[in-house]
Amino acid sequence: MEKQQLLNTLKEYFGYDSFRPLQEKIIRSIFDGKDNLVIMPTGGGKSICYQLPAILLPKLTIVISPLIALMKDQVDGLKANGIEAEFLNSSQDAADQESIFQKIDKNELKLLYIAPESLQILDRFLTEENISLIAIDEAHCISSWGHDFRPAYTQLGYLKKRFSNIPIVALTATADKATRHDICQQLNIPEAKKHISSFDRKNxxxxxxxxxxxxxxxxxxxxxxxxxxxxxxxxxxxxxxxxxxxxxxxxxxxxxxxxxxxxxxxxxxxxxxxxxxxxxxxxxxxxxxxxxxxxxxxxxxxxxxxxxxxxxxxxxxxxxxxxxxxxxxxxxxxxxxxxxxxxxxxxxxxxxxxxxxxxxxxxxxxxxxxxxxxxxxxxxxxxxxxxxxxxxNPPQFFDGTVAAQKALSCIYRLKGKEPLTTVVDVLRGSQNEQTLSKNYNRLKTYGIGQDISWNNWQQYILQLINLGYAEIAFHQGNALKLTKHAKDVLFEGKKVHLAKVPDRKLQTAAANNTSEKIAAENSLFEKLRQLRLAIAREEEIPAYLIFNDATLKEMERSRPMTDDDFMLINGVGRKKMEEYGYRFIKEIIAFSKQKRTRKKQKKGKTYKITGELYAEGKTLEEIAKERELSEITIMSHLLKLYDEGQNIDLKQFIGKVDLEAVKKAKKELGDPDKLKPYFEHFEEAIPYNDIKIALKIIENED
Incomplete structure (x- = not known):
């Protein structure tokens, strides 16, 4: 098979100019009539490995797939690309099935998706003369070593015996070595060429x-x-x-x-x-x-x-x-x-x-x-x-030898009979019923770890388990027991380095990245996304089958305004260009004109425009959206207008409790002239912007 023909088919039907790693090698192996096992992560392009050969091979490609929803999705996507495909399952009525059988007889189908449970429906129609390829998707389902074993898959071994000259390609996203070996053995393809793609999904x-x-x-x-x-x-x-x-x-x-x-x-x-x-x-x-x-x-x-x-x-x-x-x-x-x-x-x-x-x-x-x-x-x-x-955020380590000795000693005093929760309760001197009823308050280790929080103790003990100094006896009510290595820490003076438990205070990024959100809402990508959604509703197919997000992002960057330019976008094939190209190009041209007009209007605009919009009764968020600026920038405009004596009600932007807290802090801190002392005083609980607003209100009241 000529490389140019493969590339032309790839662009024509799938919209891509080049193959991803391993795809071409797998496709060539199929054309050579070999059996193949493909391990390729989700999103790595497994489907093209059998869909592209199916287009070029003379007869039918059978695809065995575990779920009806997956089959329907794949078939809808293939039809959107101009490829003859159907799926067959037991829920279809006799007329629908008969229509598919006729297409098989007339060699009008390129791909037929079917569940393993439904293979018997096809039995009388399948011969080596009318099949070119058998693809088995989600192949890990055949193996009891796999994480999603399905008994119906175990019957698939007969396919190679019955169609010995037809190449089989088995595909899965996840399989360790044991599972890979098991797949090949059970499918009777022990000599299959193994193609293992990188599992690294960098995105x-x-x-x-x-x-x-x-x-x-x-x-x-x-x-x-x-x-x-x-x-x-x-x-x-x-x-x-x-x-x-x-x-x-x-x-x-x-x-x-x-x-x-x-x-x-x-x-x-x-x-x-x-x-x-x-x-x-x-x-x-x-x-x-x-x-x-x-x-x-x-x-x-x-x-x-x-x-x-x-x-x-x-x-x-x-x-x-x-x-x-x-x-x-x-x-x-x-x-x-x-x-x-x-x-x-x-x-x-x-x-x-x-x-x-x-x-x-x-x-x-x-x-x-x-x-x-x-x-x-x-x-x-x-x-x-x-x-x-x-x-x-790499962890910071500290000398945790003393903490380790306390924890291990406590496990020892509890005679290896109690779970982690009880160990922590004893270390912290808890007075709950469980601890007192068993007289654990009389142990030497009772309360020796009061200075460390419950959560931190839990984390330190889990680290000690990972380091091999303690273990969980799951069969004995999850009791913690010491290992033979614990004595090195308790009696031999071995140092233990523990990782500091990170402060898990959840803080939203500055103003929740408001400016980024606003930009996204007004972006060309969002306009194209809305157009894609409208077309999807009209055609009753999922939006991503029209174009995926990566293709829309490339349109946003490249701004194609002619058919030829549009065809250069990755993910745009001939059929999709003919079906949707005009509407997307029209949207791109309209957006570009609007952008130029907006730029002209924006020249000479100042914070006073914000004031006019505020006077119209618009909210902070609405003004930010209209002006394509962040809420922080709009607030700085309002503060400037406030300083100039404009009628701006700043109290609507800050809660009473926070305002009173800033007033109190101002006295305690001696009225510092910078915001940082306030921010640190509140342990970052009150944002800079709120502190600034509060100080403006206090200054005006004074």
Whole structure:
């Protein structure tokens, strides 16, 4: 197959000028008639590896996929690109199925998607004469070593025996070495060429936080990302429903999704999310495999996942278009205990416990998280990533030998019979019923750690467990026990360095990046996004199937105003140019004219324009939006007008409590002439801008 023909097909149908790493190599191997195993992260371009050959191969490509939603999504996307594709499942009526069978007979189809459970429907139509390729998506489902085992996949081994001359390509986003080997053995393709792409999704930021006040932290996290799609994964169905309800009460567009809902309800919720009618989904891990939505901008794990494969696949649902996206994982001691209990009740207990340990090590890491994640999949990175919370805020260590001795001594005095919570209560001298009823207040270690907070003690003890000085006996009510290494610290004077527990005060970035939000709302990207949404509503397909966010961002940068220029944009193929090009070019030209007009009008504008808008009764936010300036800048205009004697009611911009607090601080601090002493006095709880407003009001009153 000529390289130019491959590139022409790639541009014509998918809109890309060049292949991503490994794609061309995999496609050539398929044309050589070889079996292939493809391990490529979510968003890495797996689908093109079999969809492009399917276009050029003479006969039908069968794609085995686990979920109806995923099939429908893929088929809609292929049809939007001008490719003949259908899906077949048991829910279709006889007429629909017969129509598909006729297309197979006439060789009018290029791709047919089918679930493994429905393969028997096709049996009488399939021969080596009418099939060119078999693709097995989400191939990890065949392996009990995998994180999402599905019994129906285990029957797929017969395909190679029946169609021995047809190449098979198995694809998955996550599989460790054991799972890879198992996939090839079970599919009877032991000689398959293995293509393992880098697992490094550089566009995903990785962050882990303590599971303290999770809801409050999530609210701030979401409010800093307005109008963006996201998923919150929870361990239980109850959690998803409670969390969705609480988010709704805060005015956020959230819905719960779990396997306990009726099929129609699940399908409706999923469709609303795919079609940008719902922004936030609170889900169990039942949600996501069928989602090919490219513009999910963030993923939050409300609880710690049970293994790194599942975690990696779930965070991989964010940023599939390659644009920067955020992931946040909450973890707690309680999560570990609950997951340990789940693991103990599984058939392959040892494997599950080992995988949970690796997950725990990742969550409690004090080194670059991406290095740990990639090494799990056999990919070693030497340099730190710079895009995880550890790299951005490296922990500070201190000599924690005395604290370690106190904790280990307390575990010893409790005879290794009590869990972490009781150990901390004894160290802090708690007078709760549990401690007093067991006479733990008589122990020598009772109250010797009163100077350290409960949360910090918990973190220090978890570090001691990770360092190998203590362990959790899960089978004995999660009791903490000393290991043989503890005596080195207790009796041999071994030094222990502990990481300082970071101050988890949640502060929004300066004024919540208001200027950035305003700029985004008035940007060309937002105009194109709204146009895309309108077209999606008209055609009843998901917006990202028209163009993904990365393609819109490139349009925003390049401003194509002719058909030829528009075709140069990545993600624009011939069919999409013909279908949508005119409307997008028209929007770009209109925006550019409006921008030029606005620039002319803005010349000579001063803070007095802000005053005129304020006099019209417009709010601070409305003025900022209209003037395309940040709220901080607008406030500085109002303060200047206030100084000039204009009628500006500053008291509407600050609460009574904060105003009184600043008045009191002014006396206590001796009326400093700078804002910083006030800011530090309030431990950063009152923003600079509010302090400035309060001082202006006080100055005027004086």
């Amino acid at each position: 995903l930021s990785l962050e882990v936080r303590q599971g303290i006040k999770r809801f409050e932290q999530i609210i701030k996290f979401i409010k800093n990302r307005p109008d963006e799609s996201g998923i919150i994964y929870c361990l239980s169905r109850k959690n998803t429903e409670e969390l969705a309800e609480k988010l709704q009460q805060k005015g956020l567009d959230a819905k719960a999704y779990h396997a306990g809902l009726k099929h129609e309800e699940r399908e409706s919720i999923q469709d609303d999310f795919i079609n940008d009618k719902t922004e936030i989904i609170c889900a169990t891990v039942a949600f996501g495999m069928g989602i090919d939505k490219s513009n999910i901008r963030w993923v939050v794990h409300y609880n710690m996942p049970k293994n790194l494969e599942g975690y990696y696949q779930e965070i991989g649902r964010a940023g599939r278009d390659g644009l920067p996206s955020d992931t946040l994982l909450f973890h707690s001691y309680a999560d570990v205990v609950q997951l340990q209990r789940f693991a103990e009740n599984t058939k392959n207990k040892d494997i599950q416990v080992a995988k949970l340990d690796r997950m725990k090590q990742y969550a409690e890491a004090l080194t670059c998280r991406r290095k740990i994640l990639l090494s799990y999949f056999g990919e070693i990175k030497q340099e730190d990533c710079g895009n995880c919370d550890i790299c951005k």
